[in-house]
Amino acid sequence: MAKRKILTKAAAKAAPSEVLPYFSEDSLKFLRGLKRNNRRDWFDPRKPLFESTLKAPMLKIVEGVTAAMMDFSPEHVRPAAKCMMRIYRDTRFSNDKTPYKTRVAAWWSRHGLEKTSGGGYYMHVSADEFTIGAGVYMPERDQLMAIRTFLLTHHEDLRRLLKDKKLLRLFTLDNGAMLTRPPKGFSADHPAMDLLKCRQWAVFARLPVEQALSPKLVKTVAEHFRAAEPLVRLLNEPLVSTPKEKGQPLFGLY
Numbered sequence: 001m002a003k004r005k006i007l008t009k010a011a012a013k014a015a016p017s018e019v020l021p022y023f024s025e026d027s028l029k030f031l032r033g034l035k036r037n038n039r040r041d042w043f044d045p046r047k048p049l050f051e052s053t054l055k056a057p058m059l060k061i062v063e064g065v066t067a068a069m070m071d072f073s074p075e076h077v078r079p080a081a082k083c084m085m086r087i088y089r090d091t092r093f094s095n096d097k098t099p100y101k102t103r104v105a106a107w108w109s110r111h112g113l114e115k116t117s118g119g120g121y122y123m124h125v126s127a128d129e130f131t132i133g134a135g136v137y138m139p140e141r142d143q144l145m146a147i148r149t150f151l152l153t154h155h156e157d158l159r160r161l162l163k164d165k166k167l168l169r170l171f172t173l174d175n176g177a178m179l180t181r182p183p184k185g186f187s188a189d190h191p192a193m194d195l196l197k198c199r200q201w202a203v204f205a206r207l208p209v210e211q212a213l214s215p216k217l218v219k220t221v222a223e224h225f226r227a228a229e230p231l232v233r234l235l236n237e238p239l240v241s242t243p244k245e246k247g248q249p250l251f252g253l254y
Helices: 002-014 025-036 040-069 141-162 165-170 209-213 217-236
Strands: 103-108 119-126 130-136 172-174 201-207
Touching: 025 040, 025 119, 025 209, 040 103, 040 119, 040 217, 119 209, 119 217, 130 209, 130 217, 141 217, 165 217, 201 209, 201 217, 209 217
Parallel strands: none
Antiparallel strands: 103 119, 119 130, 130 201, 172 201
16 A cells, blocks of 8 residues: 555656657656556556556647648548557467556548558557658558559559658568469559569658657657658548458557
8 A cells, every 4th residue: 555655656757747749758667667567557556657657748749740741641640549559468369377568659541541551650659669650551451452453553652652751761661471463353563563462562761769748749640750751641532432340459469
């Protein structure tokens, strides 16, 4: 009981009078501790500290990024609480039974594709990494087929976007593990075959974690998202007309 009171007081002390849209050294300290002690008996008494040093600033960051997205991607604007991912892991089908993710993350899905994969925007912060991503990750079977079919006639559009100088300055391409053979039903000699063999079409940027402590954090994330918007919009074109109700987890990053 005494230990819980001490931790609660620490959380209150760590919480600023005004929540700022970037993280602090206390945020990273909590994540380092969680990485070493990924157990409920460690996390539960420290939950108020998690709320003040990680959840509160993350929601503020998401609000700031979302406000900026109104100018270039309004169809991805959602309440901050809907974008921020839960810290709790789903361990039902995993051999890894640790109960918590060791990062805080957010995903901005497109309207109509909230419950499926689709193309969207992503960011996470761990104790030693700050990652920004965009595109389609781990699409479900129907979406994978829809995008591949779309690329039969739009592959040049995708190639043009993937060669964009600003995109390549900010991001690295991430096509995941590609097929070794042409996907079933697609001609092996099609000029888009290199793109059709992909299982995902996305970009990511891994930045020094110190940038997550900067007052420029929201600006940095929004700048990356703006550069990736044409890619996300193109990949969503074949998906928005027939959204599915259930899908695979988004972003193999969480």
